[in-house]
Amino acid sequence: MNPAHTINRPAWPAHDAVVRPWRQRQRGGTRADRIFAEVVAYVPPAIADLPVAAPPELVLLGEEALVAAARSDARGRGRSAALGRFMVRSESVASSKIERITPDSVALARALAGQGKSAPARSVVAAMEAIHGLLLRAGSTGRITRDDVLDAHAALMREDSDPGDRAWAGRFRAEQNWLGGSDHSPRDAVFVPPPPDLVPNLMSDLIRFANRDDVPVLIQAAIVHAQFESIHPFTDGNGRIGRALIGALLQRRGVTLYATLPVACALGAMRPRYFEALAAYRRGEIDALVRILGVAITVAADEAGVSFLRLRALPGRWRCLLGVPAESAEDRILEFLHDRTTLMLSDLVTHTGAPADTLAGVTDALEAAGILREVTGRLRERIWVVADVVDELDDLERRIHARLASGAGAGAGAAAVPTSSGG
Template structure:
């Protein structure tokens, strides 16, 4: 099919920023820059090499077994893996925070701007799992609004580009499509995502790269694109009971990941598919390990507790895995319990060595489940 991106010449109107440009940059404004035009890929025929087909077969078998393992054991805490996905996906965009600080932000404890950005990424991932309708343009816009915590954000209405700070589009490594093309591009992208003749692992990898070259928003494109991977795998019924935090691998091999996205523009889609499949396969044993450790950890908690079976504490155990930092208010709101009952149950957890207070505050105390946070850190880092 050839390149998935062609280019057209356009002129850039610098408006008020001309006075801050160098003489060389002002000279560049007299010349056109190259703006991407994305080919309609909604009906593309995807042909895989034998190497990629072998990877796909191996990934399907390995991930399907893991999905069955989670379902058979009725595990309710694979949502924990979304924490790793949120941290790693954000790290690709140069935002960093600890698992503990993100969890603190979730219970409204004051945190840094970067931590709040990652918290929004996590909450968008969690919310995306409840999307029942097929992926459409409105859904994609809503994901970006949730991610950036701004319900006034829509498809961008001005050009943007990938380059160094204070650069011009002429100096960019890539200038995505002009705003006049974006709605059509997204409609074509949605049509591609609706296809049932492509395996979800291939569809999600291709769709991620496809979304990247469209780049429909001023900010959040990469993170929304990686959220769409999770959404496609769920909606196509490949992963109904667990999550595949693919960004955990991508962040550790960013050079190859970026190279694969760049080669996609030229029409080479196998590179990004291979990157995704290899990362997925590498994740499977790590996911088994963390899930098995959590099962053992939860059993040890049950042995440490000496309470009647109907105590609130027993109900909290799964929640402590999903939300490993909490306070009295969080438990009260979630379980509609009275203040003293919550405090009594937290005291039982502290006495059993399951949770511990953070810091030495006397009021508004937050508690952490350090054993879970340590497992998360080992998995994510």
């Protein structure tokens, strides 16, 4: 019998290097790009059946993270649909920021209302749909399947501005990709994922590992995420789908039931260390990523729990502000707003059945009270954001970044988070 693999440097297998011939499909770049003849790609190990044993330190960190996640999730009970949408919005924005996709708030509001022309904003909205679908299925079925991942990628890439990447939405790549270096060849790449012919089997192996129930949840989530990023199975969108898999695994294992945790926001606050930990995984070193993910989950859970309580209190605060009786028609409008981040007049017409002329006065009053904030600056097809909701989500991101910047993390795990060698 093979001894159980422990989560430390010598025990978990490093990636293997394979050499493959390389030829440009379309000439471009420098002469060095054009004469580049072979590529060294790195293939992650098969992990579906590897035994996993964790040192006590990481077991403790995992327990702390899961307790924090469960405590936060319990605060979302009772308003699961609204809080789920709010957190998915926060998570998709944060995950997209890691990929340098950063639409402004006005463009995002327009895209959420179906009127956006900004490609980055549409990309974030597509990420919301992709993340929501993947998490919903993992939570409802208790499984993560290959089709779930492909469907999430199809949803993510439907608005991609690159026709080539859009054509591969929901399909594994058929060409060699690489990270960093030249745009025209894998010359000087930071990392070259496995050749495309190996991707289907590697993904099948990863899916099997993701559906095991004998691995500590935190360690399983870290390995699933890192393995996916190493495989890099798609032409684009790998980072966002890979981070969505963390939330999907928490749903599948029953850690979260009511709301998504903004883990990507916390990972973004530790971006250099997070990328260093992913690189370390390729060398067979898993500890760093497990620690970083443990801190990310704990901090995200703690701060999301605060936001959940604040969001739940909004309708009552609005009622007092406006002097609206409970259970009245006006109160029902406030409850409707509580479930949204953006609003158009047509949304209220559909919800209430009242004429637009009548409801225009309602939106004016809500805007005057500071409950709605208009973001389009025009008279027709106006779009509002629900100010307190959007501001709370922005404040959630600020709190997470401030807490991690100050070094305040997750108990035993906080002190163990590695510092960036780049300062």
